[in-house]
Amino acid sequence: MKVEVAIVGGGPAGLAVAIEAAARGFEVALFERQERAPDKACGEGILPAGVACLRRLGALKAIREHPRDHALISGLRYVEEDGRGVESPWPGLALTVRRTLLERTLAERAESAGARLHFGCAARRFRIEGEGVRLETDAGEVEARLLVAADGLHSPIRRAAGLEGRPLARHRLGMRRHFATAPWSSLVEVYWGDGMEAYVTPVGPARVGVAVLWDAARQRRRPSLDPLFTGFGLLRERLGEAAPETAIRGAGPFGGLARSAAGQRLALIGDAAGTLDPISGEGISLALQCAAGLGELLEGLVRRRDPGPALEEYARLHRRAYRRAALLPGLLLQLSDNPALRRAAFGALQRAPAIFRAIVTRATAPVAGPGPDLQAMGPAATNPESRAP
Numbered sequence: 001m002k003v004e005v006a007i008v009g010g011g012p013a014g015l016a017v018a019i020e021a022a023a024r025g026f027e028v029a030l031f032e033r034q035e036r037a038p039d040k041a042c043g044e045g046i047l048p049a050g051v052a053c054l055r056r057l058g059a060l061k062a063i064r065e066h067p068r069d070h071a072l073i074s075g076l077r078y079v080e081e082d083g084r085g086v087e088s089p090w091p092g093l094a095l096t097v098r099r100t101l102l103e104r105t106l107a108e109r110a111e112s113a114g115a116r117l118h119f120g121c122a123a124r125r126f127r128i129e130g131e132g133v134r135l136e137t138d139a140g141e142v143e144a145r146l147l148v149a150a151d152g153l154h155s156p157i158r159r160a161a162g163l164e165g166r167p168l169a170r171h172r173l174g175m176r177r178h179f180a181t182a183p184w185s186s187l188v189e190v191y192w193g194d195g196m197e198a199y200v201t202p203v204g205p206a207r208v209g210v211a212v213l214w215d216a217a218r219q220r221r222r223p224s225l226d227p228l229f230t231g232f233g234l235l236r237e238r239l240g241e242a243a244p245e246t247a248i249r250g251a252g253p254f255g256g257l258a259r260s261a262a263g264q265r266l267a268l269i270g271d272a273a274g275t276l277d278p279i280s281g282e283g284i285s286l287a288l289q290c291a292a293g294l295g296e297l298l299e300g301l302v303r304r305r306d307p308g309p310a311l312e313e314y315a316r317l318h319r320r321a322y323r324r325a326a327l328l329p330g331l332l333l334q335l336s337d338n339p340a341l342r343r344a345a346f347g348a349l350q351r352a353p354a355i356f357r358a359i360v361t362r363a364t365a366p367v368a369g370p371g372p373d374l375q376a377m378g379p380a381a382t383n384p385e386s387r388a389p
Helices: 012-023 046-058 059-065 098-111 156-160 233-239 283-296 298-301 309-327 327-337 339-351 353-363
Strands: 003-009 028-032 069-070 075-079 083-087 096-097 116-119 122-129 131-138 140-144 148-150 172-180 188-190 196-202 210-216 249-251 264-269
Touching: 003 012, 003 131, 003 140, 012 028, 012 046, 012 098, 012 188, 012 283, 046 059, 046 283, 059 098, 059 283, 083 122, 096 098, 098 116, 122 156, 122 172, 131 148, 148 156, 148 298, 196 309, 210 233, 264 309, 283 298, 283 309, 298 309, 309 327, 327 339, 327 353
Parallel strands: 003 028, 003 148, 028 116, 075 188, 148 264
Antiparallel strands: 069 096, 075 083, 122 131, 131 140, 172 210, 172 249, 188 196, 196 210
């Protein structure tokens, strides 16, 4: 098989790149080892910059047609052990979306744009040859001009390319479960405990998602994630007798950054390029923004003899986006390490809420504009999407 862009990984990052490339008229093939787009431990929040990307990809309207599996989220609240909190609205439209709905919608958009999606088809090895890449897959060998690795937190392609980053300073882990109950707030709430946090999101009118994050060096025992889990008394009261709706999923460690998001004929995206600590909820939005940036550079990456300058530009774009998005998690993790400082800081922010709003607005601002609407380009011009949220 010969294509211009080969993508490994069928999560939101890989599917967004598939849409970006196919809408511009590039020949695209995506390979995902699982039979369908994978569910994973995820807070499922998409912040305003990510929502703008979903709109331009043509996916937002389709998501909004499934009210049971998404919710509008009005802002962010951090809650202390005694119930006091500090909160801020988002600087724009923000959503939570069931991971399975998000991936299914993006897959449908990618196929309608002309991308070939190969689920249940693993990619094995790759090698650089001349002006292209040869990728071994279960469906046979693929020749491509560019390989995009969206193969996750423990990316085999990143490792094979020698792009592993520095060892993690922290060993942060997480797990997520959904509970069948009406959300008690339209805010994303983060509850602080002893060396851990619980991240609560409404995901539809009758479901909340709960993710517990902890530092393995500080928590010798893995926290529990049943309705009576200890360490978060106020959250336990709010969940009451709510029944678990999904199985527990775990992930981690978080916070790693590849040495570079680009190699020879290779671009890394999503968790393969770098993970943010989930405490800020920016992972999906960052991936969608980087996919948009990669799409803008595809002409130079694919159709010029020397893709080096475009690869360097993508690496800079990713590094800039990651560093901006990592500001808020870095600050919050410092506060997590020092409960006395956290209480003092949150007390000050309660007295000056405009400062917290400014921090949230700054930390979640898009790296660049969302770019042109892809549904107005090439094959993606079919099934256009309304501008209305």
